[in-house]
Amino acid sequence: xxxxxxxxxxxxxxxxxxxxxxxxxxxxxxxxxxxxxxxxxxxxxxxxxxxxxxxxxxxxxxxxxxxxxxxxxxxxxxxxxxxxxxxxxxxxxxxxxxxxxxxxxxxxxxxxxxxxxxxxxxxxxxxxxxxxxxxxxxxxxxxxxxxxxxxxxxxxxxxxxxxxxxxxxxxxxxxxxxxxxxxxxxxxxxxxxxxxxxxxxxxxxxxxxxxxxxxxxxxxxxxxxxxxxxxxxxxxxxxxxxxxxxxxxxxxxxxxxxxxxxxxxxxxxxxxxxxxxxxxxxxxxxxxxxxxxxxxxxxxxxxxxxxxxxxxxxxxxxxxxxxxxxxxxxxx
Numbered sequence: 001x002x003x004x005x006x007x008x009x010x011x012x013x014x015x016x017x018x019x020x021x022x023x024x025x026x027x028x029x030x031x032x033x034x035x036x037x038x039x040x041x042x043x044x045x046x047x048x049x050x051x052x053x054x055x056x057x058x059x060x061x062x063x064x065x066x067x068x069x070x071x072x073x074x075x076x077x078x079x080x081x082x083x084x085x086x087x088x089x090x091x092x093x094x095x096x097x098x099x100x101x102x103x104x105x106x107x108x109x110x111x112x113x114x115x116x117x118x119x120x121x122x123x124x125x126x127x128x129x130x131x132x133x134x135x136x137x138x139x140x141x142x143x144x145x146x147x148x149x150x151x152x153x154x155x156x157x158x159x160x161x162x163x164x165x166x167x168x169x170x171x172x173x174x175x176x177x178x179x180x181x182x183x184x185x186x187x188x189x190x191x192x193x194x195x196x197x198x199x200x201x202x203x204x205x206x207x208x209x210x211x212x213x214x215x216x217x218x219x220x221x222x223x224x225x226x227x228x229x230x231x232x233x234x235x236x237x238x239x240x241x242x243x244x245x246x247x248x249x250x251x252x253x254x255x256x257x258x259x260x261x262x263x264x265x266x267x268x269x270x271x272x273x274x275x276x277x278x279x280x281x282x283x284x285x286x287x288x289x290x291x292x293x294x295x296x297x298x299x300x301x302x303x304x305x306x307x308x309x310x311x312x313x314x315x316x317x318x319x320x321x322x323x324x325x326x327x328x329x330x331x332x
Contacts, residue, residue, distance in 0.1 A: 010261040011273030013312035017259050017305060018280045021287070024301075029291030036283070036290055040167035046282035047175040049252055050275060051230050054182045055222040057257040057274040059120075061186070062219055063199040063266030068109060068124040069227040070250040071131035072102055076231025077241035078135050078148060085150035085241075086143050095156075095232055102228030103221050105131060110217030136243050146243040152236045161237030171233050178226070183271040191215070199266025255302065256281040258310060280305065 025031040036042075052069055059066050076098040084094030109127055113120050139146055152161065162170040186192035197205040198212055206212045227249070235241040260277020262269030284305050288298045 010268055010270040011276055012261070013315075014260045014273045014276035014280060016312060017308065018276055018283070020308070021280055021284050021301075021305060025283075025287045025291060029288070029293050031287060031290045036287060039286065039290065040169075041289070042279075042282040042286035043172060044169045045286060046278050047169060047172040048230055048234070049249065049256060049282065050175045050278040051171070051178050052223075052227050052249055053253045053256045053260075053274055053278050054178055054271065055219065055226045056253050057260065057262050057269060057271070058182065058186060058195055059219045059223055060254075060257055060262050060264065061199045061266060061269040062195045062216065063202060064113065064120045064216065064219070065254075065264075066109065066124045066220060066223040067121065067250045067254075068105060068127040068131060068224060069253065070247040071128045071135070072105060072224050072227035073231040073234070073246035073249055074241070074243055075101060075105075075131050075135045076228030077235040077245075078139055078231075078243060079228070080232050081148035081150045081235050081241035082139065082142055084152070085148050091152050091156045091236075094150075098228045098232045099225055102225035106221030106224030107217060109224065110220035113220065114213045114216055132243075139243055147240060149240045150235050151239060156236055160233045163237075169233075169237065171230070171237075174229075174233070179271060179275050186271050195219070196267055199263075199268070201267075252281060252285075259305060 022033070022036070025036065026033055052073070056066055056069060079098040079101050080091070080094035082094075083089045083097045084091045105127055109120070109124055112118065112123050116123075136146065139148065158170070160170065160174075164170060164172070186195060194205065194210045194212075194215055197208065197210055198215065202212055227246075230249075231241070231246070256278040257269075257274055258264065258277070259280050260269070260275070261273035262277075281302070284302050285298065288295060288301065
């Protein structure tokens with residue numbers, strides 16, 4: 001692959017962003033590159049954020065968005081804690097209940113999105129508020145508390161909440177597995193072309209015979225269930241769950257996805273780019289703690305990184321479209 005083709009790939013901007021962030025911290029912040037590479041803080045953050053960012057990224061490539069993930073993470077945590085912690089049901093029942101809740105919320109999002117013309121930003125904002133209210137009300141009614149303890153069995157702790165080498169969360173391995181599965185889905189299976197076609201023009205995709213309704217519903221179900229899964233892992237790791245929390249994932253996930261080369265307008269992006277964008281965001285967020293830079297500058301650095309990534313992604317997208325147009329004219 002020559003340099004010209006490389007620069008037109010969706011993830012190329014995220015590669016430059018990652019290199020720029022690391023270079024900034026090393027040159028301006030005096031960060032030890034080896035110390036940063038082995039730091040658990042950004043790796044753990046990237047894994048938790050990455051599992052959520054992958055399905056939300058696919059939704060954005062398909063031209064939709066899901067911000068209800070901000071409520072689904074604490075909802076997943078509270079569901080497993082209430083069922084298995086408060087009521088003492090087997091942990092498998094608690095996990096199944098949390099994931100089932102994710103499937104139901106995703107199904108509701110998808111059905112409303114496919115049967116109305118309401119933008120999915122508004123739809124998922126509504127479900128975000130509904131789920132927040134339901135979880136808080138259910139927790140107070142059933143347990144009388146907004147925080148519920150959980151004592152998971154050893155096998156559940158080992159599979160979902162264990163620390164590797166004393167500092168790395170086991171969810172990192174889950175993230176790698178999810179990334180591989182989503183890479184196959186978007187870049188190998190026929191479904192990937194359907195998702196890209198939906199993001200480009202849903203009407204044309206529907207007319208071409210692509211099952212846009214079922215695909216959109218499935219993507220919303222994946223998004224909500226992935227968020228619930230992250231919540232379950234958190235509850236098992238920390239032996240408790242709280243109603244609050246999860247709202248930061250909305251901005252963080254969208255930021256990581258955009259840095260990864262996915263366009264908010266849909267039809268363009270890659271799984272590798274989403275993974276690299278997640279890593280970049282995690283390093284930006286946590287890398288500043290390894291420097292002498294004032295911590296209050298963190299948001300400024302994140303904002304500059306996001307704006308720079310958006311500018312680069314738009315430039316590379318235009319390059320890719322220009323190259324494709326030239327090839328068509330050459331063939332004609």
